[in-house]
Structure formats: structure tokens, C-alpha cells
Amino acid sequence: MGKRIIIIGATSGIGRKVAEVYITQGWKVGVAGRRAEELEALRKQAPDQVFTQVIDVTQPDSPEHLQALIKQVGGMDVFLLSSGIGKQNHDLEPEAELKTAATNVEGFIRMVTTAYHFFVRQGYGHLAAISSIAGTKGLGAAAAYSATKRFQNTYLDAMDQLARMNKLNITFTDIRPGFVATPLLKDDRYPLLMDVTDVAEEIVQAIEKKKRIAIIDWKYRILVFFWRMIPHWLWVRLPVKN
Numbered sequence: 056m057g058k059r060i061i062i063i064g065a066t067s068g069i070g071r072k073v074a075e076v077y078i079t080q081g082w083k084v085g086v087a088g089r090r091a092e093e094l095e096a097l098r099k100q101a102p103d104q105v106f107t108q109v110i111d112v113t114q115p116d117s118p119e120h121l122q123a124l125i126k127q128v129g130g131m132d133v134f135l136l137s138s139g140i141g142k143q144n145h146d147l148e149p150e151a152e153l154k155t156a157a158t159n160v161e162g163f164i165r166m167v168t169t170a171y172h173f174f175v176r177q178g179y180g181h182l183a184a185i186s187s188i189a190g191t192k193g194l195g196a197a198a199a200y201s202a203t204k205r206f207q208n209t210y211l212d213a214m215d216q217l218a219r220m221n222k223l224n225i226t227f228t229d230i231r232p233g234f235v236a237t238p239l240l241k242d243d244r245y246p247l248l249m250d251v252t253d254v255a256e257e258i259v260q261a262i263e264k265k266k267r268i269a270i271i272d273w274k275y276r277i278l279v280f281f282w283r284m285i286p287h288w289l290w291v292r293l294p295v296k297n
């Protein structure tokens with residue numbers, strides 16, 4: 056079984072907790088994000104297991120930095136993308152929308168295509184990304200966030216089909232958490248908030264079980280089931296605040 060994972064967006068929140076679980080399980084863990092001091096703090100937890108690389112996914116040279124991190128770790132069996140930004144934008148302020156797209160769409164493409172091509176060359180691999188349940192339907196309070204998360208869901212579906220057409224041994228996991236108590240949500244209040252440690256444990260299990268789509272947790276699986284059944288004409292009339 057593979058024991059080398061690269062996690063992009065491991066400097067805080069979900070990505071960081073997932074990195075800590077893999078460290079505890081004895082994996083070699085390559086971690087990235089923009090904040091060097093947070094990466095160094097993780098490395099100090101297990102200097103023999105943790106490798107760091109500053110990566111800003113919005114920059115055109117980020118794929119080269121990802122390649123450098125893979126080299127440092129000595130290969131990659133699992134790739135997990137946790138980098139992402141988003142906030143409520145009731146005024147539809149365009150700069151905030153564009154920033155979200157730069158990270159969650161352009162940055163996402165840079166990272167997952169680099170990982171995909173690495174796995175093609177290697178002959179196998181497991182590509183996972185943390186999208187969100189927010190991609191289920193367009194959210195008036197967070198247009199770019201919900202739309203970029205839907206983009207990620209669709210992109211992972213497309214890569215899965217492409218890999219199968221080319222008979223590649225690549226597994227895909229789309230992780231869709233509900234609300235998690237992390238710095239991402241610091242400015243707003245949310246219902247059904249989950250603990251980041253519990254969510255990280257569920258993510259590691261979903262990856263281990265090679266789940267194709269993992270909605271986290273069970274409460275959100277029920278919620279999303281009913282959410283999907285709301286007809287379009289009704290959904291756009293609902294005053295959803297979050």
C-alpha cells in the first residue's frame with residue numbers, strides 16, 4: 056500500500072488536520088501552502104516524515120513547485136488538494152468573486168492536472184480534492200464559492216471518465232464536507248458546524264476506502280439528499296442566508 060501523500064493547503068483547517076492524521080499513521084507527508092512558518096511548524100512535529108514547499112496555487116509556476124515537492128518526498132501515491140478560499144458576498148463585489156475563481160478554479164486546475172500527469176507517468180495513483188456540499192446548487196449568498204465548488208465536482212467527474220477512456224489506473228475521490236469550524240468560516244455564523252478533527256478522520260477513511268464521492272458527515276448526506284430534490288423554480292425563490 057502507498058505511504059506517500061502530498062497535501063496542498065495544509066497550513067490550516069482541514070488540510071492541516073488531515074496531514075496530522077497521516078503523520079500519526081507513519082506516512083511520508085509533503086505539505087504546501089503560502090505560509091512558510093505554518094509549514095515549518097508541521098515539519099517540526101515529525102522532521103523525518105514531513106517535507107515542505109511554499110506553493111501559491113494562483114501563480115503560473117505553482118506546478119513546478121508541486122513537482123519539486125513530489126521529488127522531495129520521493130514520489131506520491133495519494134494527492135489531496137485542500138487549498139481553497141471563499142466567503143459570503145451578498146453585494147456580488149467582483150474582486151472577491153475573481154479572487155475565489157483564481158484559487159478554486161485556476162489554482163485547482165494547475166494542481167490537479169499536475170498530479171494527473173504525474174500519475175499517468177507513474178502508472179497509478181489516487182487523486183483526491185476537497186470540494187464542498189456548496190456545489191450542490193447555486194447559493195445566492197456565495198455565488199463564486201458555490202459555482203467554483205460545482206466546477207470542481209464536474210472537473211473530477213471529467214478526469215475520472217478521461218482516465219477510464221485511457222485505461223489508466225487512477226482513483227478519484229471528491230470530498231464534500233458540510234460546514235466545518237475552520238478559519239475559512241471565521242467571519243460568519245453557520246448551523247450544523249462540525250469539528251475539524253472528526254472531519255479529518257472521516258476524510259482519511261474515505262480516501263482509504265477509495266470512495267468516489269464522500270459527503271461528510273451523515274447529517275449532511277441526508278441534507279444533500281433532500282436538497283437535490285428541490286426543483287429549480289422553488290430553489291431560486293428560497294431566501295437561503297448561508
Ligand SMILES: NC(=O)c1ccc[n+]([C@@H]2O[C@H](COP(=O)([O-])OP(=O)(O)OC[C@H]3O[C@@H](n4cnc5c(N)ncnc54)[C@H](OP(=O)(O)O)[C@@H]3O)[C@@H](O)[C@H]2O)c1
Pocket residue numbers: 063064065066067068069070087088089090093110111112113137138139140141158162185186187188231232233234235236237238239240
Ligand atoms: N470550512 C468549511 O466549512 C468547508 C466546507 C466545505 C469545504 N471546505 C473546503 O475545504 C478546503 C479547506 O478549507 P478550510 O476550511 O480548511 O479553510 P482554511 O483553514 O482557510 O484553509 C485553507 C487552506 O487553503 C490554502 N490556500 C488558500 N489560498 C491558497 C493559495 N493561493 N495557494 C495555496 N494554498 C492556498 C491555505 O494556505 P495558505 O493561506 O498558507 O496559502 C490553507 O491551508 C477548501 O477548499 C474549502 O473550500 C471547507
